[in-house]
Amino acid sequence: MTAAASINGGMKLDYRVQLVVSNGRAVDKDIYCTCGHNRKVKYQEEAGCCPNCGVTETREINYIYTGYTYTDTLLKVISKTDQEFHIKGEEFLISFDLPEKKFTPVLKNVRSLSFSLKDKIIHLSKNGQKLSPTDSNINPFFKGASTERVLDAISTDRNKELYRFCYNRLSCMGYERNKMWGRGLTRLKNYPVIETIGLSPLVNHLDDFWMSHKTLTRSKETMSPYKLLGVPKFMLDFISRMRTYPTFKHERIRQLCQHFDGNSVKLVMQIFDEESDIDKVYNIAETLIELNKDYDYSDLRRTILYITREVKLEQGIVDPSEAITLLRDLARMSNAMEKSFTKYPKSLKKDHDVALANYKTRESEYKQKEFVKVTEHPDYRGLAFTGKTFSIVGPNYVREVIKEGESLSHCVSSYVDDIIKRKCKILFLRDTKQLDESLVTVEVRGDVIRQVRGKFNRRPNTEERAFIELWAKTKNLEIQCH
Numbered sequence: 299m300t301a302a303a304s305i306n307g308g309m310k311l312d313y314r315v316q317l318v319v320s321n322g323r324a325v326d327k328d329i330y331c332t333c334g335h336n337r338k339v340k341y342q343e344e345a346g347c348c349p350n351c352g353v354t355e356t357r358e359i360n361y362i363y364t365g366y367t368y369t370d371t372l373l374k375v376i377s378k379t380d381q382e383f384h385i386k387g388e389e390f391l392i393s394f395d396l397p398e399k400k401f402t403p404v405l406k407n408v409r410s411l412s413f414s415l416k417d418k419i420i421h422l423s424k425n426g427q428k429l430s431p432t433d434s435n436i437n438p439f440f441k442g443a444s445t446e447r448v449l450d451a452i453s454t455d456r457n458k459e460l461y462r463f464c465y466n467r468l469s470c471m472g473y474e475r476n477k478m479w480g481r482g483l484t485r486l487k488n489y490p491v492i493e494t495i496g497l498s499p500l501v502n503h504l505d506d507f508w509m510s511h512k513t514l515t516r517s518k519e520t521m522s523p524y525k526l527l528g529v530p531k532f533m534l535d536f537i538s539r540m541r542t543y544p545t546f547k548h549e550r551i552r553q554l555c556q557h558f559d560g561n562s563v564k565l566v567m568q569i570f571d572e573e574s575d576i577d578k579v580y581n582i583a584e585t586l587i588e589l590n591k592d593y594d595y596s597d598l599r600r601t602i603l604y605i606t607r608e609v610k611l612e613q614g615i616v617d618p619s620e621a622i623t624l625l626r627d628l629a630r631m632s633n634a635m636e637k638s639f640t641k642y643p644k645s646l647k648k649d650h651d652v653a654l655a656n657y658k659t660r661e662s663e664y665k666q667k668e669f670v671k672v673t674e675h676p677d678y679r680g681l682a683f684t685g686k687t688f689s690i691v692g693p694n695y696v697r698e699v700i701k702e703g704e705s706l707s708h709c710v711s712s713y714v715d716d717i718i719k720r721k722c723k724i725l726f727l728r729d730t731k732q733l734d735e736s737l738v739t740v741e742v743r744g745d746v747i748r749q750v751r752g753k754f755n756r757r758p759n760t761e762e763r764a765f766i767e768l769w770a771k772t773k774n775l776e777i778q779c780h
């Protein structure tokens with residue numbers, strides 16, 4: 299009698315598994331399948347599926363004796379939808395008789411377990427008796443069953459990866475050492491964003507969201523996934539097709555969506571999809587916005603085709619982000635020199651290098667022109683503030699920043715390029731009666747005061763600090779000095 303016959307014939311039991319028996323270190327493994335087939339596999343190789351019946355599930359045993367026994371649980375679906383499942387678990391004590399190659403199962407317990415996504419509550423019974431759903435009551439339900447076997451029983455195509463995430467991540471947090479189905483599923487109620495993403499086209503990035511978008515995934519927001527991310531609905535499909543989706547990619551994609559209208563963003567994504575790689579869009583987002591905003595590149599289709607296709611085929615520039623950076627630098631230098639330039643040059647690298655050579659010869663002069671454009675802007679000018687004792691003033695000339703650095707013996711002069719690129723603003727705190735005398739230098743990035751330094755990098759004194767605080771409050775700035 300074969301093993302399969304003894305199980306199927308005796309108990310109408312569909313128990314299909316390959317027992318993988320290790321016979322010691324560096325000794326080939328014996329594999330006994332419940333269908334009756336047995337074979338040897340090299341010790342360093344995977345068992346693979348049974349060549350006779352095709353079963354893939356394996357169960358490893360290290361030391362085998364005649365009459366070896368183990369516990370396994372067979373799962374049967376009672377009912378299952380995208381929203382809930384109700385399953386039966388039959389716990390068997392299985393004896394494997396090595397000389398006879400025979401599996402003998404003895405039914406020990408029958409349990410049932412139900413779960414609904416709506417309230418995340420587990421109902422449990424054992425041999426007809428209702429049990430409270432504690433970890434110690436729930437865990438035996440799954441004893442011996444592999445992750446895949448459980449997922450097959452409890453999940454649908456729509457929620458399979460969400461349930462897998464519950465088991466792999468939520469069930470084993472912080473210092474916990476064991477994965478447990480019960481706590482994995484019930485903990486989902488604390489992470490509504492995980493559920494939203496897990497049931498959306500973005501499910502393939504669930505681990506990325508969990509590891510990288512921590513603020514988002516730990517929040518209690520309940521809204522559609524595209525609203526959670528602050529992108530148009532069509533972006534979900536593009537994002538789901540990206541290989542990874544960490545926070546820094548998301549930030550750039552969102553900037554793109556905020557600056558351009560939906561149709562324009564769609565166009566960018568489609569062209570990148572056809573000509574390049576949607577995973578690289580984030581790389582060009584900031585520069586594309588800059589070209590559009592500051593250098594009048596309004597034909598988005600032309601610009602994207604130029605950086606993804608034209609320069610690749612005709613000029614050998616393969617990387618779109620390299621192309622767009624060259625284009626932006628060409629535009630920036632040409633503008634500074636008040637020279638006209640070809641918007642989509644036939645030889646981008648050459649045009650860029652010629653512009654650079656010309657720019658270098660009169661760099662300081664051009665820098666001053668760009669500097670004034672930035673510092674005269676209301677965003678910069680508007681930060682000036684006059685008080686009784688102290689005032690905040692902004693620079694008009696590059697040389698004022700350099701002089702500030704020399705008078706106070708600190709490195710503010712190295713910030714000139716960052717000021718021109720609008721990465722930061724440098725302002726001077728001065729005595730209202732001596733506005734020409736350097737006293738304390740302030741660095742602002744975005745809406746945040748990042749550094750306040752006086753001579754030899756000294757910190758501001760009490761009165762200076764009080765004035766900075768008053769100024770910050772008036773201008774809606776946050777103070778984050780380290």
Ligand SMILES: [Zn+2]
Pocket residue numbers: 331332333334335348349350351352353
């Ligand atoms: Zn088999």
